[in-house]
Amino acid sequence: MSSEADLIIAALRPVAEGLAATLGRSCEVVVHDFRQPEGSVAVIAGDLTGRTVGGAMSQIGMDLxxxxxxxxxxxxxxxxxxSxxxxxSSTVVLRTSDGTAFGAFCVNLDITALRQVHELVGDLVGVGDLAAAAAGAAVPTTTFSNDVDDVVDAAVDGLQLAQGKQWADLDRAERMALFARxxxxxxxxxxxxVPRVAARLGISRASAYTYLSDVRKEAGQTGPAERTSPAGQTSPEEGGSA
Incomplete structure (x- = not known):
């Protein structure tokens, strides 16, 4: 699988560069290699998110x-x-000939200026209320970073903000729900x-592993001491359970 995946990534490099050059500075094209989840950016053309080769995937990439x-x-x-x-954006999952998912091809377009023009035109033709409603529609904020720890921190902070409480104010059911999400x-x-989430919440790594283990047991999943790689192999979670 590795050699086939490497060939696909190599073949997509000129595609990414050509597409970014064609669409200009409002475009960024990224090829992710899920076999390197902590630094999955294998190819990047254009610069909208400030990432470089070896940078981290976003929350969307983590979900995939x-x-x-x-x-x-x-x-x-x-x-x-x-900012x-x-x-x-569009994200297409990359697969080998046997259907194994190993990465993603992502195209990001900066539509900030177009959105502003849309709102201006709405005002000029007398549909300002509709434009305002569209502008106020909930759009999720996504953290793009070269450091995967930044992405993990943003996920934790976003969920705590959604709950409206800090960790110390949550009861056990709410804490379990936070880890499940x-x-x-x-x-x-x-x-x-796991250690990063523990640090962000201000709890011990042992407590974080325990909560995650309990959540996965309730869901009938594998415990936090293991994770499954894109190749289907099981490897130990770094940091242990200390």
Whole structure:
């Protein structure tokens, strides 16, 4: 699988560069290698998210990694960067000839200026209320970074913000629910995630492993001491249970 996946990634490099050159500076094309989940960016052309080769995947990439070979393509979705840029994106899962998912081909377009023009035109033709409603529609903020720890931190902070409480104010059921939602995002598919989540929440690594283990036992899943790689192999979670 490795040699076939490597050949596909190599073949997509000129495609990524050509597509980014054609669409200009409002476009970024990224090829991810899920076999390197902590630094999955294998090819990048254009610069909208500030990442370089070896950079981290976003929360969307983590979710695809979690789903493994069943991961679907994600087409024509909109996200917002922490700096406020609006991105329209499509992510196509890369597979070997036997159907094994090993990466993703992503196209990001900066539509911030187009969105502003749309709102201006709406005002000029007298449909300002509709434009305002569209502008106020909920668009998820996605963290793009070269450091996977930044992505993990953002996922934890986002869920705590959604709950409206900090960890110390949560009862056990709410804490279990928080870990279940984190697990569902795919955060724990990357190494070092459990210790990082523990540090972000201000709890011990042992407590974090215990909560994740309990959540997965309730769901009938594998415990936090193991994770499944895109190749279907099981490897130990870095950091142990200390």
């Amino acid at each position: 990694l979690r789903q493994g070979d069943t991961a679907p393509d994600r087409l024509n979705y909109v996200t917002r960067t922490p 406020g840029r609006m991105l329209k 984190l697990d569902a995002t795919g955060v724990f598919a990357v190494r070092r995630a």
